[in-house]
Each structure stands twice: as C-alpha cells, then as structure tokens.
Amino acid sequence: MSAGAAQGRAGFGRAIAWVLLLAGGLAMVLPLAFxxxxxxxDASEVYDLRLLPAHPTLDNYVTVLSDGRFLRWFGNSxxxxxxxxxxxxxxxxxxxxxxxxFEFRGRYFVFLAILSTLxxxxxxxxxxxxxxxxxxxxxxxxxxxxxxxxxxxxGTFLMKQFFETVPNDFLEAARVDGLNEFTIFWRIAMPLVxxxxxxxxxxxxxxxxxAFIWPLIVTTSKELYTLPVGLSxxxxxxxxxxxxxxxxxxxxTLPTLLVFLALQRYIVRGVVMAGLKG
Amino acid sequence: MTDQTASTGLWRGLGLRQKQVVxxxxxxxxxxxxxxxxRFYPTGEAFxxxxxxxxxxxxxxxxxxxxxxxxxxxPVFWQVFRNTVLYLVIGTPVSLLxxxxxxxHLDRVRLLHGFIRALYFLPFLTTAAAMAWVWRWxxxxxxxxxxxxxxxxxxxxxxxxxxxxxxxxxxxxxxAIWAGxxxxxVIFLAGLRAIPTTYYEAARIDGVSNWTILTRITLPLLxxxxxxxxxxxxxxxxxxxxxxxxxxxxxxxxxxxxxxPLVLMIYQTAFSSFxxxxxxxxxxxxxxxxxxxxxxxxxLLRDR
Numbered sequence: 239m240s241a242g243a244a245q246g247r248a249g250f251g252r253a254i255a256w257v258l259l260l261a262g263g264l265a266m267v268l269p270l271a272f273x274x275x276x277x278x279x280d281a282s283e284v285y286d287l288r289l290l291p292a293h294p295t296l297d298n299y300v301t302v303l304s305d306g307r308f309l310r311w312f313g314n315s316x317x318x319x320x321x322x323x324x325x326x327x328x329x330x331x332x333x334x335x336x337x338x339x340f341e342f343r344g345r346y347f348v349f350l351a352i353l354s355t356l357x358x359x360x361x362x363x364x365x366x367x368x369x370x371x372x373x374x375x376x377x378x379x380x381x382x383x384x385x386x387x388x389x390x391x392x393g394t395f396l397m398k399q400f401f402e403t404v405p406n407d408f409l410e411a412a413r414v415d416g417l418n419e420f421t422i423f424w425r426i427a428m429p430l431v432x433x434x435x436x437x438x439x440x441x442x443x444x445x446x447x448x449a450f451i452w453p454l455i456v457t458t459s460k461e462l463y464t465l466p467v468g469l470s471x472x473x474x475x476x477x478x479x480x481x482x483x484x485x486x487x488x489x490x491t492l493p494t495l496l497v498f499l500a501l502q503r504y505i506v507r508g509v510v511m512a513g514l515k516g
Numbered sequence: 517m518t519d520q521t522a523s524t525g526l527w528r529g530l531g532l533r534q535k536q537v538v539x540x541x542x543x544x545x546x547x548x549x550x551x552x553x554x555r556f557y558p559t560g561e562a563f564x565x566x567x568x569x570x571x572x573x574x575x576x577x578x579x580x581x582x583x584x585x586x587x588x589x590x591p592v593f594w595q596v597f598r599n600t601v602l603y604l605v606i607g608t609p610v611s612l613l614x615x616x617x618x619x620x621h622l623d624r625v626r627l628l629h630g631f632i633r634a635l636y637f638l639p640f641l642t643t644a645a646a647m648a649w650v651w652r653w654x655x656x657x658x659x660x661x662x663x664x665x666x667x668x669x670x671x672x673x674x675x676x677x678x679x680x681x682x683x684x685x686x687x688x689x690x691x692a693i694w695a696g697x698x699x700x701x702v703i704f705l706a707g708l709r710a711i712p713t714t715y716y717e718a719a720r721i722d723g724v725s726n727w728t729i730l731t732r733i734t735l736p737l738l739x740x741x742x743x744x745x746x747x748x749x750x751x752x753x754x755x756x757x758x759x760x761x762x763x764x765x766x767x768x769x770x771x772x773x774x775x776x777p778l779v780l781m782i783y784q785t786a787f788s789s790f791x792x793x794x795x796x797x798x799x800x801x802x803x804x805x806x807x808x809x810x811x812x813x814x815x816l817l818r819d820r
Contacts, residue, residue, distance in 0.1 A: 255621045260628070262618065263635030266694070269650045270638060272662065276653075285659050333547045340540040341533075348544060355555040359755060359806055361779050362799040365565060365786050366558030369572075389550050413532075419539040448643040450758040451779070455787055466645035470762050480653055480660065487646035494641040502634060509640075509699065510706045514744070 270491065277485040284481050298485040308486060310461060311468035316493075318380060318453075318464060319446035322387050326442045327435055329389045334397025335423050339409060349398070355391045364455055371456055382456045383464065387446060393438050396512060400434035401427060437508030440501075447494060465490050562803075565796035572790050583797035593798075595773050596781045600754060600805075602685060603692075603777060607753040611693045611700060612745060618697075619704030620730070633705070637698035644695065648762030651691045652678065678763060681774040688775045692759040696752065700745055707741030708734070740817070747813040754805055755779055778802050 271289060278294040279286075286292070302308050337349050367386055368377075376382035404427055412422045428435070453464040463471065469486055472478075498505055530538065566583055568576035587593050618636060625632065639647070654662045655677035664674050677687045711734065719729050735742070757779040761768050768784065769776025778798065786795035 252624070256625055256627065259618065259621055259625060259632055260635075263632045266697070267635050267638055269647065269654070269691075269694070270642070272654075273646075273650045287660075287662055287665055329547055329550075332543050336540050336543040340536055340543075342537040342540045345540075348548065351556075352547075352551055355551060355559075357807065357810065358555070358559050359799075359802060361755060361757070361782060362562050362803050363555070363558045364782075365792055365796055365799065366561040367554075368786070369561070369792075370558065372572075386554055388554075389547055391551075391555075394547075419536070419543075423543075444641065448645075448758075450643075450645060450761070451783065454761075455783070466643050466758075469643070469645040469649065470765055472649075483649050484653070487649050490643050490646040491641075494643075495638065498634075498638070498641055502630070506633070506637065506702055510702055513699065513703050513748075514706065 270495075273484050273488050273491070276481055277488040279481055281479065281481055298481050299489070302482055302485045302489065307460060307468065308489070311463050311465045312489065314380070314383075314462060315447055315465040318383050319443050321380075322384050322446045323439050323442045325384075325388045326390060326393045327439050330393030330438060331397045331401075331428060331431075331435065332423065333389070333394045334399075335401045335427055337394070338398045338401035339404070339406070339427070352391045352394055356395075360386065361451065364452060367452070368455055377456060378458050378462055380462070383453050383462070386452060387442075387449075390442070392512075393442065396438055397431070397434060400431045404430050433507070434511065436504055437511040440505055440508045441512040444494065562796050562799055565793055566800045568793040568796075570792040572792055576793065579793070583794050584800075586794065587797055587801065592773055592776075592781070596769075596776050596778055599685060599773075599775060600756075600777045603689060603756050604750055604753040606686070607689055607693055607756075608746060608749045611696055611749055612742075614693070615697050615700035615745075616704055619701045619708060620734075622701070623705060623708045633701070636701045639695050640698035642695060644691075644758035645762045647691055647695060648759060648765075651687075652763060655687055679771065681772050684764075684771060684775045688760050688763045691763070692753070692756060695759070696749065700749065703741060703745055704738075707738050711737045743813060743816045747809055750809050751806060754802070754809065757783070778805075 275289050275291055276284060277298050278296070279291045280293065280295050280297060283292060333352070337345060363386070371377045371382045371385075376385065408426055408430070409422055412426045417425070448466060449464070450466045450470075453467045454470070457463055457467060460468070460471070469490060472483060472486065527535070565576060567578060567580055569579045569582070570576035622629065622632060622636075653660065656662075656664065657674060657676075658664045658668055663677070667674060676683060678684050715733050715737070716729065719733060724732075756777045760775050760777055760780055761783075764770050764775055769780045779802065782795050782798045782802065785791050785798060
C-alpha cells in the first residue's frame, strides 16, 4: 500500500467523519427547528409536519403576546434572573476577593464553611426554605423567588480562583495612593477579572432563567409565575393547541439563543471556565 | 459628634494590618449572615424535620427514625429508587460516550468547526419546561406525532412512548441527555485542547495507530476531565426533576410512577401531601446518595 493511498483513505475517513458530525449537529437542532417552524404555522397547517411552513405567519406570536400573562411571565423571569445575577456578581466577587487577598484569622474557616454548602443539594433545602418563606411572609413574592440564590458558593469559589491571579503589587500601589479597600476592590481588582465576571454572569443568568423547582414551589398566583412555571401550567388549563404552545416555547428560548449568537465565543469560554474552575 | 471623633481616632490608631482585618470582616458580614441563615440553618432543619411527623399545621412531633423505616417499607420509594438509578446508569454512560465521540472528532475538524460546535451546544441553552413541550409533541401518536409519523412511513408499528410504563423512562431520559450533551462536548473539547501536541507528534513518528493513541495517550491524559464530567452528570441525573415533571405534567412521574425520580417524590410528598417530615427524610436519602458520588470523585482524583 502506497503512502498516497493510505493518505487518501485517511482523508476519505475524515470526510465521512465530518459529514456525520454535521448530520449529528443538525439532528441536535431539529427539535428547535420544528419548534420555530410550528410557531410560524396557522392551526390548519399544524398537522402538516413539513419543516418549512407553506404560509408563514406571525399570528401565533400576536396571540401569545397579546394575552398579557405571557409577557408578564417573561418580564418576571427577566427581572428575577437579572437581579439575582447582579447580586451574585457583586457578592460572590466581594467574598471571593476578601478570601483571596486579605489576611486574617478565620479566613480558611470561612472559606471551608462556604465551600461546604456545595455538599448540600438545593432540593434538600426547599422544605426549610418554604417554611422560612411562609413564616416571613415571603411566599408568592419576587423576593421569595430570589432569596435562596442571592449568593452562591460556586460563584464565590470561581471568583476567589481568579482574584488569586491578580498581582498584589497593583493593590499595594493603590493602598499607597490612599484609596480605601472598597475602592481598591471595585475600581482596581474588579476590572482585572472581567472574563471571570462575564462567565459568572452568563452562568448565573442562564441557571436562573431556566430555574424551575423553587419558583414552582414558592409561587401560587399566576401573576408571579416565572416563564418556565407558566409554560408548564399550560398543560392543566387548556386544550392543547400545539402552534400556540410552540410559540410560547420559542419565545422562552429566543432570548438565550440570541444572546448566544451575539456572544458565542464568550459564552462557550465562560461555560468552560465556570465548569472547570468551579 | 464626640462619638464620631472618638471612633475616627480609634480607626487612625489601628495599624495597616488591623485595618485590613476590619475591612475583611466588614466585607464578609452580610455574606456570613446569608450563608448562616439561608444555607446552614436550613440544612440543620432538614435533618431535624426528617425525624418528625409534621403536616405544617400542628407542631412537628419527634418520631425518631420512623420516617426512614416507613421509607424502606414503601413500595413507591423502591420504584422511585429504581427509576433514579436507571436515569443515572443509563444517562451518564450514554451521554458521555456520545459527547466524547463528538468532541474527539470535532477536535480534528477545521472546516465549520465553530458552527458545528454551536449546533451541539444550542440545546444546552434551552429551558426544560419549553423543550418538554416539543418532545411531547414529537412523541404523540399519528397524525401529529413526528416520530410515529416517521415510523409509519417506514412501515414500523406505532410506539406509545410516554403512555407506556416501559418506554416512558427512556422517552423522558432522551431529552435530558439531548439538553446536556452540548455542555459535555464543550468541556471535552477544552480537555482535548489542553493535551500538548508534542505527545501526538511523538506517537505519529513512532508510527502508532490512532486507536493506540486514543487509548494510551488521549484517554489517560483526559482523566481529570472525564472524572469531572462523570461526577457532574451523575449528580445531574440523581437530581433530575425539571424534564420529568414537564414531560408528564398531567400525571407527574407517571404512568404508574414509571418515570418518577427521587426529587419528584420529595416534591409531591412535601407540596401535594404536605407530609413534611417524610419528605425531609427523602431529602436526607438524596443527600447521602450525592455524598457517595462526591466521595467516589475524591477517591478517583486521589488515585491518579
């Protein structure tokens, strides 16, 4: 067998692998493609399972969005996820920074204590949280949805790792200039870890946007549902109209998809960073 | 006024190190309060409640280990236990095998690399509650169900999927694997990228086959990534809830408990039956299961 033939065979094998990879990738997005396609079909066309709608229409979107509940759920999810993300970016960084850059007795103990909370799954805490929310009157409120996630050990650990890479000289120089410690943290240290901050923000937002079990438990009135809880409530209350359901599902998926298409590189890097360091 | 001057005087009297200590605890004050109140206290309470009988209305009554004895005698618990184990032992190997195969080949591809990676990654960004609807639609009988339509066109018999006690669990598991695959692919790609190319070059000069390179170089060097993903996805499958609840909303965990995982049992015991003590005992079981996975992880990482 000549070297050329072997190379040719290897090249052929690679071409096959490439085609299979692409086919697999297209199969992965097929559910999304059908979801969007059905959301553009009118009711009479839903049973025609072709991927491309014959008469694309935005009527379903008008129907779903003009029913005020859906927009409300969308807004609830957006608001809750945004506030929780901002809180995590601030507090996880502050704690991570303090544990990485200050020397004081008890530092290691505080670090271990926070880290140890990772051992306890949130599903174990939902019952005590529910009892707590009931006692404090937080049931069925935005604060009730948000309070368990305002800080996370995962984010703290991630930020601590990154602040450890910030050279102490920078901070000492600022100290000599007479800046107070909070200003040093906020103005000097934070800008040096922006990639980590964006990773944390993306991860926190995504997990709160898709969060399900706790909002399901803590909310009872429809006005306070987050989007996932609202979507799952469709089942009970109406005859299934697939084109409208698919429109709702599409609207719930669009924001993350659009953000992803805009920031693809950062998001993949951020998820890898958060996954591996955290 | 005098208080203020006194305290600024006190502050000035502190050395740089002492000031730092004050700053540190000031920064940590609110977070420590948060973790104590929202994490540590509830953890203790969950263990305490697991030893009580409580319906939220009266006071919790201490009953020792009775909840756990009840659990061991509860046939639904054993069904749920079996389901949860099935999610884990099917879900983890299947998803890892698929994602590694994709990542291994995608790593060598230059043409449209970013695009193909994006295709695999997109499902990771979706919401289980939304995607469950798409998958439920796929699983419908003809004429609306896509999969049954395809089976009919190819001359195969119709399948009941979510309506059957034997097919429902794999039918629920498939979207869960689908949604998590992209994350694993991306992590595997990062792991593969971190292997120095000099290893491969040396192997190629020695004329080693691709299979040998894979089993003797790539997989051993990828061990930390593999351990991380095995643990991460095992924990995910042990805690599975969103997909199952949303795929079976009319009868969560059904038909006949055939898809019900532990977290769904906890949810129903606590928030449908308001049997809080019994539900807390179930969360303790979940805690112990996750603890075992973590211990196995520590063991695997130490053996390196």
